[in-house]
Structure formats: C-alpha cells, structure tokens
Amino acid sequence: MSxxxxxxxxxxxxxxxxxxxxxxxxxxxxxxxxxxxxxxxTTFLGSCGDLIKLYLKINEKNIIDDAKxxxxxxxxxASSASAMTTLLKGNPVDKAKxxxxxxxxxxxxxxxxxxxxxxxxxIKTLRKAIAEYEKLKGRLEI
Numbered sequence: 260m261s262x263x264x265x266x267x268x269x270x271x272x273x274x275x276x277x278x279x280x281x282x283x284x285x286x287x288x289x290x291x292x293x294x295x296x297x298x299x300x301t302t303f304l305g306s307c308g309d310l311i312k313l314y315l316k317i318n319e320k321n322i323i324d325d326a327k328x329x330x331x332x333x334x335x336x337a338s339s340a341s342a343m344t345t346l347l348k349g350n351p352v353d354k355a356k357x358x359x360x361x362x363x364x365x366x367x368x369x370x371x372x373x374x375x376x377x378x379x380x381x382i383k384t385l386r387k388a389i390a391e392y393e394k395l396k397g398r399l400e401i
Contacts, residue, residue: 261288277338281335285341296316297315299317299392301388302384303384305336305383307380309332309333313344321352323352339378340381
C-alpha cells in the first residue's frame with residue numbers, strides 16, 4: 260500500500276535533500292507491516308521521539324528470512340527502516356550485527372543532514388532486536 264505525495268510534498272522532500280530512492284521507499288511503504296510468527300519483535304523510541312517496531316523472522320541457521328517494521332515518525336525514519344530491513348533479508352545475524360548507519364545511508368543514496376539520526380534510530384532498534392534474539396536463543400539452547 261503506497262501513499263500519494265502531492266507535487267508540493269515531493270518538491271519539499273527533494274529540496275530538503277532526500278534521495279529519489281529514499282522518497283520511493285517512503286512512498287511505497289517498503290517492508291512496512293507486521294510479520295506473522297516473528298522470531299523476535301522489539302520497539303525502540305529514539306531521542307527525537309520517533310519510534311520503530313521491528314519484526315524479524317530468523318531461521319535455525321541464523322539467517323534473517325524476513326524483516327518488517329511499523330513506525331511513528333518522519334519520512335527519514337521510514338525510509339531508513341525500509342532500507343535497513345531490505346539489507347537484512349537473506350543475511351546472517353552476524354552480518355546484521357555489523358550493519359552501520361553508513362550502510363543504510365549508502366543504500367538510501369542520501370538523506371538531509373538533519374535526518375542522519377534516523378539511520379541511528381534504525382541501527383539502535385536492530386541492535387536491541389538482535390540482543391533480545393540472542394538472549395531468547397540462549398534460553399532455548401539450555
């Protein structure tokens with residue numbers, strides 16, 4: 260389900276420094292939604308007041324099969340989380356642990372300077388989810 264931006268909204272986003280890819284991820288709601296039977300779900304509230312709820316489905320080989328999210332916040336948070344979840348899919352948890360805000364920024368192709376903290380919000384949410392997954396996994400292996 261995508262949203263429709265007015266010409267003025269689109270112009271404002273471009274003038275602000277959002278890349279065309281960041282705008283497309285935001286408009287198309289890429290990976291926005293809930294996963295059925297996720298392995299782990301976590302919510303993180305950023306210092307800016309934006310919130311991400313991240314759903315990960317991780318298989319027995321520690322590969323992230325699927326990733327989705329909900330958010331309350333700005334287009335920067337939405338496009339950052341979309342890029343992050345896109346990068347996560349099909350990769351091992353160990354690789355996800357090494358993901359940085361720069362990886363998300365590279366995937367996006369640019370965000371306004373004032374929105375660079377949005378990539379940090381995504382990474383902090385991911386780190387929290389992985390920590391919760393590893394704690395859960397440790398309990399299951401006992």
